[in-house]
Amino acid sequence: MKILVLDDSKTMLRIITNSLKRVEQEDIVTAENGQEGLDAFNKESFDLIITDWNMPIMNGLTFVKEVRKVNQEIPIVMITTEGGKTSVIEALKAGVNNYIVKPFTLQVLKEKLQNIII
DSSP states (O other): OEEEEEOSOHHHHHHHHHHHHHTTOOEEEEESSHHHHHHHHHHSOOSEEEEESOOSSSOHHHHHHHHHHHOSSSOEEEEESOOSHHHHHHHHHHTOSEEEESSOOHHHHHHHHHHHHO
């Protein structure tokens, strides 16, 4: 499974990447903002996208909307500090398949990805 991970925090990218490797996912491409992520998405084929919401240049919500214009099928998981009900609803309406609020544990990540990875 090829996974695209977007987060403007290098530390968070490392945490997410290491967590994915712990659940035996090794084919990971990272991007530090939505525009970098969109560029990668337009060049390569991915099986899953994990994106942060708050990023410079292009935020995660805008990124999700851009991806959904061309691909309705790819699973997208939003990882963010934006845990309010309004934010969750907005992300789901934009096309996010699942939502994880920071900070999160490996177990939470595994549970959210379970249906996607299997």
